[in-house]
Amino acid sequence: MTNSNIILELQNVETYYGKIHALRNISCTVNKGEIVTLLGANGAGKSTTLRTISALNRATAGKITFMGEDITSKQPHEIVNMGLIHVPEGRRIFKGMTIEENLELGSFTLRDDVERKRRMDHVFEIFPVLHERRSRDSAMLSGGEQQMLAMGRAMMTKPELLLLDEPSMGLAPFLVKEIMRIIVRLNKEGVTILLVEQNARVALQLASHGYVLETGKIVIKGDAETLRQDESIVKAYLGE
Amino acid sequence: MSTTDIILQQLANGLIMGSFYAMVALGYTMVYGIIKLLNFAHGDLYMVGGFVGFLILSAISSLLGESWTAIVCSMVLSMLAVGMLGVIIQRVAYRPMLTAPRLSILITALAVSMILSNGVMTITDGEYMAFNTDLGFDGLDFGNVFISYTQLALVISASVLMVILYLFVNKTLYGKAMRAIAIDQDACKLMGINVNKIIALTFFIGSSLAAAAGVMAGVYYGSLHFSMGFVIGLKAFTAAVIGGIGSIPGAMLGGLLLGLLEAFGTQIPFIGSEWKDVFSFGLLILLLILKPTGILGKTEIERM
Ligand SMILES: Nc1ncnc2c1ncn2[C@@H]1O[C@H](COP(=O)(O)OP(=O)(O)OP(=O)(O)O)[C@@H](O)[C@H]1O
Ligand SMILES: [Mg+2]
16 A cells, blocks of 8 residues: 555554653554644643654654655654654744744755745745744744744745644634634645644644544544544544 | 052953953853753863963974964864864763763763863873963053053954854854754754754864863963863853853853952952952852852743
């Protein structure tokens, strides 16, 4: 079953934090051009899944393939250079540095300053509010703006695949809408997206299909339509 | 001597000592900022830098004499060599300890410090080494105040190196990556930054600045001793804490401030120069009680 359309594939991945068995036998696939969502309650292992893909955590067993290449034992920065970018939980922007500096660091591996400028202009076009404040300390930004900066910073690498960990966390409903609109826009521009969300209803509106995690295991998978309509699933696993 | 003369003379003395402190404090603070290690071996790199500069100067003096050209050459070569030594120490001694409890790496740093100072002690038989130069004793004579060209050149070289460092850290992508690692290492990895490489670069820069200061100290004092790294290490630590440990402008400011405070401290009635060290370490204690984050330091809460 080789499918050239597959951009990311996890096969029987296991991850531990010391003795804590955080991920058990995780297998999932993301096709090029899709938005796929990973759902689950607090502590289910969603962030750990993303951290294992981007190699911040090590898989102790299993295999992770990105664009046909085995990345299971690669270093985080090598994976970034292949076009897989992880926007972590809590944004993790560089507070104390300006917005412009944050974005520049996003394009750290790029040596071409003209291209850097072009990408930054593109980010500023998507997030005009960042442009207005580009020389300000990023610590001064509101939660929503910080999320925009984190996503903009990731866009500076021109990713093929973007891992987004709860981009809507702590945001007012109108901002959640704004962020979701931008996710759709990035996807239309050709970026494949793996979206981790607590807000299942919102995520299932964007995604083509989804996985539900429970205590480190995938318990349900299916297309978004099915997941959305199955009220029992929504009630049992999506915390509503 | 009039009061103005005393002030001017102490200002000059303070600036010279302050530049040494600042240059050593920079390495201290950069390493702390990036891996939260108090590198006790840092003062010893200053000492090793002095000796390496001395060796190189002796080797090339037949060609270039002991002129400024020769001294600048020895300083640059010593900076490269000690910079590499710093990188090797980081790679061999510190990197394996990064995941161990904090105390282990601190003890490792103490061990490295002892290896370096005892190593040089063995090689030099614990003797003072004369650091001869033929720079002469000319200078600017303002009547009662005298500043030699050597002193002037030392302050200028130190300033040039610090300006270069400042520009590097604030204007180049590698410099920005260094600051970013001090803020959030994982986030840096997710930007495609090879964190280990940047840490090595930080050790290189910090160690080479210490080496430059070591060579300058050799020129200034005219002699070298294996134990010279110990006190300057403590002073540089004090300077770094005064400025706010982890802050690069803080280390520069803290170093200069400490140099000036010591210079003027010796003028306070009943506090002669023999009380200089008591004065600076008293200051350290006072500061740790009153404002532990230093002048330009951030609060710990913000860092987390
Ligand atoms: N650094 C860590 N050390 C030890 N255990 C951890 C660590 N990080 C996470 N865990 C544990 O691993 C499990 C999965 O955590 P993870 O953060 O992946 O959950 P999550 O689905 O992202 O939750 P949330 O919705 O709260 O973000 C939890 O049981 C958690 O306690
Ligand atoms: Mg999470």
